[in-house]
Amino acid sequence: MSSEASKTAASKPDSSKPISPDDRARLDPVFMQVVLDVQAQVQQTQPTQTGNLAAMFHKETVGDALQGLAMLIAGWNQNRIDGAGLARAVKSLRALDLPELAGRMEKLRQIDEG
Template structure:
């Protein structure tokens, strides 16, 4: 595992990716599922709009993570986008799980 120069991406070896694929996908799929089950924290159109935007950002971050994973890397921008949106949805614990994906090859996340 190496940090990509000038980027927050983490490059993985093919062996690490194959070994950790199930763990990575479990985290991403869990995040996607929990995000899709959330509801706005308050009533009203503005809260619903904010919630929809945060959900979209979290899911887009997950999509970026999967795309990067398919290229043997943990996409740093995807981690940041998903984690920021998850915190906006009051899902701090999930945000921390996503952030730990940067060190997946070191710890097995």
């Protein structure tokens, strides 16, 4: 990816970022470990408040997080970091009060840079 394209992707957090097939093959275990760990932790969360309304919002937020993770996996299988999926997952993780997991997910955008 050119430095100009990299700057454009970095300035638009919802934009997808291409990953070379070689980087994808090399980094696949790391990517999947992060995504599956986040998925497991999201599925173990409980509503922070009691009541049907809190349970409904919690279920919806968990669903959004899982959908974002699914979008990330689908994008990864197409050699890219799906920006919309990443944004959706990060937003949901923050709503679930999981900021450390949101931070881990945000780092996936730079997975091929280190």
